[in-house]
Amino acid sequence: MRHTPRDVRPESYESHLIVRPDRVKRLLRWHNVPFMFYHVRMTRQTYAMRALGRGAASNAVSRYDRLTRTEEDDGWDAGEALPPLRTEVSVEVPRSIITYNKSPDLPFDRSINVYRGCEHGCVYCFARPSHAYLGLSPGLDFETRLIARPDAPQVLQRELAARRYAVAPIAMGTNTDPYQPIEREHGITRACLQVLSDAGHPVAIVTKGTLIERDIDILSDMARRGLVRVGISVTTLDARLSRLMEPRVPAPKRRIEIIRRLAQAGIPVRVMASPMIPALSDPELEAILAAGKDAGARSASWIMLRLPREVSPLVQEWLAQHYPDRAGRIMARLREMHGGADYDSRWGQRMRGTGPYAEMVAQRFRVAVKRLGLQTAGTPMRCDLFRPPVLPGAQMSLF
Numbered sequence: 001m002r003h004t005p006r007d008v009r010p011e012s013y014e015s016h017l018i019v020r021p022d023r024v025k026r027l028l029r030w031h032n033v034p035f036m037f038y039h040v041r042m043t044r045q046t047y048a049m050r051a052l053g054r055g056a057a058s059n060a061v062s063r064y065d066r067l068t069r070t071e072e073d074d075g076w077d078a079g080e081a082l083p084p085l086r087t088e089v090s091v092e093v094p095r096s097i098i099t100y101n102k103s104p105d106l107p108f109d110r111s112i113n114v115y116r117g118c119e120h121g122c123v124y125c126f127a128r129p130s131h132a133y134l135g136l137s138p139g140l141d142f143e144t145r146l147i148a149r150p151d152a153p154q155v156l157q158r159e160l161a162a163r164r165y166a167v168a169p170i171a172m173g174t175n176t177d178p179y180q181p182i183e184r185e186h187g188i189t190r191a192c193l194q195v196l197s198d199a200g201h202p203v204a205i206v207t208k209g210t211l212i213e214r215d216i217d218i219l220s221d222m223a224r225r226g227l228v229r230v231g232i233s234v235t236t237l238d239a240r241l242s243r244l245m246e247p248r249v250p251a252p253k254r255r256i257e258i259i260r261r262l263a264q265a266g267i268p269v270r271v272m273a274s275p276m277i278p279a280l281s282d283p284e285l286e287a288i289l290a291a292g293k294d295a296g297a298r299s300a301s302w303i304m305l306r307l308p309r310e311v312s313p314l315v316q317e318w319l320a321q322h323y324p325d326r327a328g329r330i331m332a333r334l335r336e337m338h339g340g341a342d343y344d345s346r347w348g349q350r351m352r353g354t355g356p357y358a359e360m361v362a363q364r365f366r367v368a369v370k371r372l373g374l375q376t377a378g379t380p381m382r383c384d385l386f387r388p389p390v391l392p393g394a395q396m397s398l399f
Contacts, residue, residue, distance in 0.1 A: 055121035059140040062132030116147035129309040138310035153191035179209030200385035263296025268379035274303040278333035299375035
């Protein structure tokens, strides 16, 4: 059988495979195969070009993969550059949506995450290792191969209606940002907020996204009933630094404006100076707190840069690329705060570290919030207004 080779160009280049008919004509005479594929050269420079506008610079396999993946030049020039990485969104049908924890480091015992992965692409994101559970890389996969959970509002409603459910504030945005760019299309966060509002359930939100302004109508109504508070993360006031380490996050000035607009709507807002990177962004701590206060923030918090699992090599790679003159000093300060390791996951130490440098930053924070009149505890929320949702087909309560 004679096969005529065709030039097939898949819509997605994620497989890194391209048909080269001009290279395989001779081979097709000997082998009864319609096409011949070869691996595209993926050098560090090629990855850098494909990863423009992304936080991570590489896509190493996860810690659960038994095999590693390397890119080698096979000597054939593809003749054209591969396109930049595009965001892919898959759909997951969750069996449950509320996740419970018993961590003494956290001011909440339950949370909701309606997306897996985050398009914001913050290179320092402590949630990157969670993508390994899906068989994906905590590197570029974390910010380009996302998972949406569109049934989350219905599942949330079912869990809140359960007889054994005991009300307590739910946190949103603890792992990935509920207002990342794909929320504009999917609207899952807004739908979950509506479920919580209808049930009179308190919620605490952490975000960097401007899309939260879209939901001011729901949030302001919840604020009047004492059911919501919002934390806005501001890592730096330097627009260039922000663009390098969190490439798809609104600029610092825009995030300060989010605080202003939420505060004007009567929504309690906390300015979060997180994470602070020693010898890079921590000198801005007082300025960040002052900018948040001026915009209407009522409270403030801070966290030191955390480097769990795969985050450490990703951040070190980023430092070597963008701040090679400071990389050694930054890592030295972090290791100093974690007993010589890149990260210490023990409770009570993982968020801020220990030692002279960590204590110095903590003291600066205490002095600044006292001077500015900012609270350190979050605004109290009410739990007494909660009424379990009535599921379709269920008998309504007489009381």
